[in-house]
Amino acid sequence: MNTRKKLLLGVVSLMASMSLVHANEANTTAFTNAHLLPITSAPIEGGTIVLKDGKIHAIGKDIAIPSGATIIDATGKVIMPGIVDTHSHLGAAGDINERSKKVNPEMRVLDSFNPADPRIKVALAGGITVANVMPGSGNVIGGQTIYIKLAGNTVEEMLIPGSIGGMKFANGTNPKGDKAPNTRMATAAMAREAFYNAKAYQEKKKAAAKSRKVAPPEFDLGNEAMVEILEGKRILHFHSHRMDDIVTVLRLQKEFGFRLVIQHGTESYKLADMLAGLDDVYVSHILIDSHGGKHETMELRIDGAATLEKAGVKLALHSDDGVIDSRFLIRTAGLAMRGGLSREGALTALTINGAHMLDIADRVGSLEVGKDADLAIFDGDPLSVYSNVLETWINGEQVYNRSNPKHKLFATGGYRISDRYLALEGGE
Amino acid sequence: MTIFKAIITTLIFAASVSFASAQTFYIKANTLYTSSNDGVLNNAVIVVKDGKIDKVGTNIEVPSNATVIEAKVVTPGLIDSHTVVGVSGAYNVDADQDAFEKVDNMGAEYRILDSFNPNETLIAHARKFGVTTIHVTPQPAAPVGGVTALFKTYGQTADQMALRTETAMMFNLGEAPKYFFGDNTGPSTRMATASLIRESLYKAKAWIQEDKDKRKPDLAMEALAKVLSGDIDAMFTAHRDYDIATALRIAKEFDLKPIINYGTEGYLMRDTLKAAEATIITAPTMQRSSPGQKENASLEATRFLQAANIPFVFSSGYEGYVPKTRVLLWEMAIAVANGLDREAAINAATIVPAKLWGVSKNIGSIEKGKDADLVLYDGDPFEYISKVTGVYINGERVSEGG
Numbered sequence: 001m002n003t004r005k006k007l008l009l010g011v012v013s014l015m016a017s018m019s020l021v022h023a024n025e026a027n028t029t030a031f032t033n034a035h036l037l038p039i040t041s042a043p044i045e046g047g048t049i050v051l052k053d054g055k056i057h058a059i060g061k062d063i064a065i066p067s068g069a070t071i072i073d074a075t076g077k078v079i080m081p082g083i084v085d086t087h088s089h090l091g092a093a094g095d096i097n098e099r100s101k102k103v104n105p106e107m108r109v110l111d112s113f114n115p116a117d118p119r120i121k122v123a124l125a126g127g128i129t130v131a132n133v134m135p136g137s138g139n140v141i142g143g144q145t146i147y148i149k150l151a152g153n154t155v156e157e158m159l160i161p162g163s164i165g166g167m168k169f170a171n172g173t174n175p176k177g178d179k180a181p182n183t184r185m186a187t188a189a190m191a192r193e194a195f196y197n198a199k200a201y202q203e204k205k206k207a208a209a210k211s212r213k214v215a216p217p218e219f220d221l222g223n224e225a226m227v228e229i230l231e232g233k234r235i236l237h238f239h240s241h242r243m244d245d246i247v248t249v250l251r252l253q254k255e256f257g258f259r260l261v262i263q264h265g266t267e268s269y270k271l272a273d274m275l276a277g278l279d280d281v282y283v284s285h286i287l288i289d290s291h292g293g294k295h296e297t298m299e300l301r302i303d304g305a306a307t308l309e310k311a312g313v314k315l316a317l318h319s320d321d322g323v324i325d326s327r328f329l330i331r332t333a334g335l336a337m338r339g340g341l342s343r344e345g346a347l348t349a350l351t352i353n354g355a356h357m358l359d360i361a362d363r364v365g366s367l368e369v370g371k372d373a374d375l376a377i378f379d380g381d382p383l384s385v386y387s388n389v390l391e392t393w394i395n396g397e398q399v400y401n402r403s404n405p406k407h408k409l410f411a412t413g414g415y416r417i418s419d420r421y422l423a424l425e426g427g428e
Numbered sequence: 429m430t431i432f433k434a435i436i437t438t439l440i441f442a443a444s445v446s447f448a449s450a451q452t453f454y455i456k457a458n459t460l461y462t463s464s465n466d467g468v469l470n471n472a473v474i475v476v477k478d479g480k481i482d483k484v485g486t487n488i489e490v491p492s493n494a495t496v497i498e499a500k501v502v503t504p505g506l507i508d509s510h511t512v513v514g515v516s517g518a519y520n521v522d523a524d525q526d527a528f529e530k531v532d533n534m535g536a537e538y539r540i541l542d543s544f545n546p547n548e549t550l551i552a553h554a555r556k557f558g559v560t561t562i563h564v565t566p567q568p569a570a571p572v573g574g575v576t577a578l579f580k581t582y583g584q585t586a587d588q589m590a591l592r593t594e595t596a597m598m599f600n601l602g603e604a605p606k607y608f609f610g611d612n613t614g615p616s617t618r619m620a621t622a623s624l625i626r627e628s629l630y631k632a633k634a635w636i637q638e639d640k641d642k643r644k645p646d647l648a649m650e651a652l653a654k655v656l657s658g659d660i661d662a663m664f665t666a667h668r669d670y671d672i673a674t675a676l677r678i679a680k681e682f683d684l685k686p687i688i689n690y691g692t693e694g695y696l697m698r699d700t701l702k703a704a705e706a707t708i709i710t711a712p713t714m715q716r717s718s719p720g721q722k723e724n725a726s727l728e729a730t731r732f733l734q735a736a737n738i739p740f741v742f743s744s745g746y747e748g749y750v751p752k753t754r755v756l757l758w759e760m761a762i763a764v765a766n767g768l769d770r771e772a773a774i775n776a777a778t779i780v781p782a783k784l785w786g787v788s789k790n791i792g793s794i795e796k797g798k799d800a801d802l803v804l805y806d807g808d809p810f811e812y813i814s815k816v817t818g819v820y821i822n823g824e825r826v827s828e829g830g
Contacts, residue, residue, distance in 0.1 A: 168733075289758060290553050292518025293750030302830065322716060323750060334812025338830075385765045385812050412766060413716030414725035420696050421726060 001276040011148040019413025027396055028052045030065045032341045034240035035368035037382070038367035039081055041353050046231060049079060051373035053397035059367050079348065080382055082368050082374030082392065084354035085329055086111060086284040087263050087318035088152075090131055091117040097138030098280070102175065103194050105167060106221035107143035113155045119321065120150050124400040125411035126327030126388040127376030128319075128363050130160070130355070134168045134263075137239040139189045140175045142168035146356045147239060149374070151394040160360055166261070167229055170239035172296050173247055188248050195256045198226030204421055235259045235359060237284070241266040241296035250274075253281065261357045264320070266297050282314045282357045285349075287332050287339075288324065305349065306340030315345065334383050346383055451823070452477045453495040455802065457502035460484075461771065463793035468771060474502065476800040479823035484794050484817065486509040499817060503774055504794050505801030506561025507781040508756045509709045510689055510743035511665075513550045514564055514579070515543040518752050524548070527746075528567035529574075533609045536628060537647035538574030540564050541593050544586040550753045554744070555581040556830045557755045558803035560821050561591065561791060562605035563781070566667040568689065568746055569608045571615060572626040573598035574675070575651055575660065578785050579597055587740075591787050596661035597651060599625050599678070601671040601720045620698040622674050629682050632656055661685060661785075663709065667692035667721035676704045683725050687784070690715075693724050700767070707784055708733060710738040712754045713762040715745060730776070732769035741781040744772075761810035770810070804829070 029051045030289035036047040038059060049056040050065060057066070061175075065071060089096055095112035098104055115312060129150055135142030145166040152158035159377055166202065171187045181187040201223040209218035231322060236258045238249045247270055253260050258280075262268060265283040266399035275281055285308065291300040301307075308315045319329040319338060333346040341349070355365025363372050380387035388411065390398035402408050405422060435607050453476050460472035462484065471489060475483040479505070490496055517524025526543035529535050541779040544564060554562065560581055566573040576595045583589035601621055608660040610616035615624060632652030635643060654660045662684045664675035672688055679686035689693060691708040692715070693703075694701055710730055726732075733740045760773045782792020800823035807814035816829030 289517070289755050290550060290751040290753045292550060292752035293747070295519055295521075297750055298518060298526040323716075325714065325716065328714065331812065338815060339811050378819050385761050385810055385814065411726045412725050414692075415716075415719055416723035421724065424695070424732065 008246065011261050015359070017085070025170060027054070028057070028066050028069040029073045030069045031074040031077075032065075032378050035078045037078060039347055040358075040366040040368060049359065049367060051393070051396040052154050053237075054373055054397070056367060056369055056371050058369060060277050066227055074377070075249060075381070077323070077390065078380065078382055078387075080127075080376050080378070081351045081364065081371075082394065083127045083329060083350045084316070084358065084365055085123070085128050085319050086261065086316045086354040086357050087132040087286070088118055088123075088131040088133050088321045088326065089136065090123055090133055090326065091115060091155075092133055092135075092420065093119075093322060094133070095138035098135075099138070102139045102179070102181065103122060103141045103190055104135070104139055104143045104222070105141045105225045107135065108146070108165075109133055109143055109168075110155055110159075110165075113126075113146065114149075115153060115158060118410075119326065121400070121410040123321065123326035123394045124150055125389060125407070126325075126329055127378075127382070127392055128326050128329060129374040129376070130360070131390060131393050132166065132237070132358050134166070134237060137168070137170035138175040138177075139170065140181060140187050141194055143171060143174075144234075147360060149372075151396050151397070151399045160363065162226065163358070163360055164234055165233045166237045166358070167225060168237050168239065168263075169200070169249075172239070172245040173243050173294060174239065175229055184245070185250070188252065190363060191252055192255070194222075194226060195230075195252070198223050198230060202227045202230055203427075217314075228256050232259055235261055235357065237261045239263045243267040243270045245296075249279070250281070253278075263318070266300050266304070268313070269301060269307040272307050272313055275308070276312040277412040282353070283308055284315065284316045284318050284354070284357055285321055286323070287336055288320055289335075300366040302339035303410075304339070305336040305345070306342075309341055309345040314353055314356065315319075315349050316357055317346075317349045318354075318412060330382060331385070334385065339412060343383065348409065397402070401405050432435045433600075451495070452482070453823075454488075454490050454499065455497055455502060455804070456490070456498045456806075458499070459501045460559055460794065461501070461774045461778075462795065468742050472502075472798075474794060474802065475775075476802075476820070476823045477548055479800055481794055481796055481798050483796060493568060497804070499804035500807050501805040501811060502794070503558070503803050503805075504778040505803055505819070505821065506756050506777045507561040507563070507741070507785075508554065508777075509563045509741040509784070509790065510557050511554070511783045512565065512567060512746050512752065513529065513554050513562055513744070513753050514545055514548045515540055516567060516746070516752070517545065518549050520749070520752060528569050528608075529808055530608065532606065533613050533615070534572045534624065534628060534648070535566065535570050535571045535574040536597065536651045538566065539576060539577070539594065540566055541577045541586055541590065544577065544579065544589075546583060546586060546589055551581050551602040552827070554753065554756070555827045556816065557757045558816050558819055558829075559756050560801040560803070560819065561787075562593060563743075563785060565596075565663075565689075565746075566595055568598065568600045569604045571600055571605050571621045572628050573600050576663070578787065580821055582821045582824070591790070592785065594651075594654065594660050595785055596663045596679055597655045598663055598689070599675070600665040600666065601625075601674055602667050603825050604665070617696045618674070621641075622678065626681070628652055629656065629678075633682075640828040647786050655684065656682060658685075659758070661687055662689040663689045665689040667711070667740070669693040669697045671721070672697065672701065676700065676706060680704070689743075691740075691790050692722055692729070695726060696724065698732065698736035698738060699707065699731075702736060702737050706738070708738060709743050710740050712745045713766070714754070714759060724791045727762055727766040730763040730773070731769075734772050739780060739784075740776055741784055742777045743785065751755060755803040757809060757816075761812075764810050775812075778830075799823075
């Protein structure tokens with residue numbers, strides 16, 4: 001590098017750091033007099049939370065507020081961490097089930113994701129800040145999932161730094177079709193075979209790494225991702241409803257030792273004690289307004305989540321957007337409480353437990369110093385039907401504000417955010 | 429309560445369940461939504477006798493030996509004004525789907541009564557959350573869909589449960605007829621859909637004029653003749669504003685009372701609805717919104733209709749997948765949370781639909797002489813964590829709620 005280039009680079013980096021310093025001051029925000037729900041510690045009445053550089057800088061009662069911070073009086077408001085949706089199809093609906101073949105570990109939902117999907121803003125209106133966007137359940141292996149923040153212009157901007165996403169598997173009815181598999185045993189066999197192939201691939205890679213005389217395996221995109229599962233770096237999200245299907249998943253898990261999130265787990269309450277006793281097994285549960293619609297959900301129960309909680313199963317609740325509209329995910333937790341889930345269980349199922357299921361609990365899921373400044377701010381108890389999300393914040397920035405009529409439309413309006421609807425505001 | 433007393437109470441209670449029609453019992457409510465001119469009463473008592481409401485009021489003396497059931501809140505049994513519960517089964521396989529005759533785009537002769545399965549599990553699900561009367565329709569797909577029926581949600585046979593075996597003719601506009609019939613018999617355009625409906629009604633007009641003794645029996649014509657004479661109503665499925673306008677046009681042409689099913693965009697054309705004296709069977713508040721005819725769905729739709737004094741009734745609608753049915757109470761709850769007046773919401777699931785479907789003599793409010801169809805709650809009916817604690821039909825306890 002010549003001197004001139006060095007100098008230029010120096011100036012540029014100085015400018016960058018200056019703007020950063022400037023941004024830091026402007027980006028310090030303190031909410032005071034709030035009812036804080038940190039999730040991993042007791043609620044704080046009349047508390048203060050300070051956001052700085054996109055992170056939670058301080059939280060507590062009677063804490064010092066850095067000079068220059070923007071102070072927002074949050075009297076009467078409830079602040080909880082942004083909601084983590086462990087199972088969503090936001091931004092990808094219509095591009096999640098590749099029909100040409102059934103085992104697709106090489107495919108990335110990243111390449112189907114459209115950041116301009118208006119439903120992402122609808123999710124923000126529901127207080128959701130993080131989503132696991134997954135391929136569908138039409139295949140034995142649907143493809144790689146992404147863990148994203150719901151803010152950004154491109155999917156790369158939205159990806160949570162350091163996260164590689166998960167892998168979607170499915171069994172039961174959905175992957176069955178006219179082509180193989182058309183039985184449950186074939187579905188399991190195809191999943192098992194994929195793991196055996198991946199293990200062989202992994203062995204060859206290991207051998208090649210040890211000795212130059214051994215040729216590495218022919219590069220295989222799918223196996224590269226499958227090996228990450230075997231190594232515990234990539235969590236497996238297994239769509240499974242019925243008890244026997246869940247048991248099949250556990251059988252595979254025993255064989256190959258992967259970290260597992262049972263997705264949906266409609267009948268998981270029947271296996272609550274068994275599931276509670278397993279390490280690295282979580283249940284990301286769905287609760288919809290009625291049983292049925294398909295055989296596998298006939299025995300859905302409103303008290304399913306409560307049963308899982310009582311047994312000690314690590315539990316999250318998800319939207320499966322668009323099965324449940326993202327803005328009603330929090331309502332799901334309310335209904336689970338109607339079925340006996342504790343208040344604490346409902347709140348953790350929307351936040352920290354989901355963060356663990358996506359391996360991002362060091363960044364999100366609770367209000368703790370050092371974590372990302374992702375907030376959902378309510379005008380009352382988040383678990384009441386009458387409460388509204390007033391604001392949603394991601395990485396220390398406000399991304400949704402109900403007092404803005406255009407934003408509010410995402411909370412109340414439909415897919416098409418209509419100017420005609422906007423004209424109704426105040427015009428009754 | 430001593431154990432002895434508890435046993436006696438249980439025995440009395442069990443007896444009241446088994447022989448409800450011959451029993452008198454009392455319901456005490458902290459808050460009672462009567463859906464009558466009495467409005468909301470506090471600390472009220474309902475006397476149920478022989479399956480009917482015998483007395484309602486705040487100054488009723490309860491005898492010391494009476495069977496008393498207490499509840500924080502009581503409402504009349506809820507009426508779901510558009511559902512496919514009982515005809516589109518929970519398993520969602522061919523064996524339990526009887527709401528839609530797929531090969532026929534003109535189904536005036538079909539009566540949903542003949543598809544109704546009283547043991548379908550979704551009926552018990554609806555009942556559990558307070559629905560005591562359902563207006564069951566064919567799936568909203570064929571331009572002329574068939575004749576609907578009104579049932580109580582408890583009983584052994586369709587006929588026994590029916591309040592009205594023929595209630596309304598279902599006409600379907602918008603996207604669904606195109607979607608299901610566009611590639612075969614048609615219609616594949618909105619104008620063809622309207623044309624098929626119009627043509628069937630004109631044919632029926634002509635058929636009525638024919639000599640009764642000479643004309644051939646024609647079930648479809650007979651059913652449509654009942655629509656033209658006003659013996660049964662006409663309901664028009666329409667989401668978009670221009671589909672609603674088509675429905676109003678056809679209704680006017682044949683002098684029919686305009687009842688709009690779903691009416692998703694109705695809140696955007698309130699003046700027109702008002703002028704036409706239309707009633708809306710609202711789409712479920714939480715209906716899924718996607719590009720197409722539901723894209724302008726709004727959680728606030730009912731509050732806009734209420735503000736404009738446009739009559740509306742609640743419904744759970746048709747669901748093709750999961751959830752297989754919606755819970756009426758919860759659709760009402762989201763409407764109330766989005767600004768609809770609480771009492772107006774309850775009226776729109778009780779007295780308003782009872783009048784709309786011509787059964788307000790027997791159901792729809794808590795008034796002397798009406799059927800004892802009642803729902804008990806342990807708190808605000810609309811809050812997530814409140815529970816339904818009991819459901820009564822004709823004075824009989826038919827569900828423990830949930």
